[in-house]
Amino acid sequence: KAGVTQTPRYLIKTRGQQVTLSCSPISGHRSVSWYQQTPGQGLQFLFEYFSETQRNKGNFPGRFSGRQFSNSRSEMNVSTLELGDSALYLCASSLDGTGAEQYFGPGTRLTVT
């Protein structure tokens, strides 16, 4: 089975711009979660989507948003980028919403200048 894929892998943006990141989960998986990883804060939960509905949301400002499509693919959007948004953005795929194993993609490295 193919693993979790994320595109693009690397991205450089300027402050004030917006960005959209994409995640394709493992085939058959219906839950996608997004995490931000930085050296200072570690891995922090952004939000989770299951069957096109946002089920959980972390403590991030409204500039961070996401959605899930009927084929379970997910996108996250960050508007009005700030320097502090520079991070590795990871998505995790899970079969369902019961706390089963989550499998991570390789991440998108976002640099904001």
Added chain:
Amino acid sequence: EDQVTQSPEALRLQEGESSSLNCSYTVSGLRGLFWYRQDPGKGPEFLFTLYSAGEEKEKERLKATLTKKESFLHITAPKPEDSATYLCAVHRGAGNKLTFGGGTRVLVKP
């Protein structure tokens, strides 16, 4: 609020020198504790899920155990390829939100 603390932050081992990593947690209603391995520039790789105190799981040179307050990841006779950051995370409540610890960076020297 869920809290997960990993220690030590970094560990340098000689090849063959066994050791243990600690993950202590404060969670109300733990549903599962996860261990992941992360190599530089890559996403975390799933290792184990533990669901109840007393449970143990093994994979090659790794063995994970769980008590009501902490989990240990034992690395037996490590090899250089075991060098990585090891992350633990807790799951509670509905959905799939994981709360991660800060990780332990392990370096195994030949």
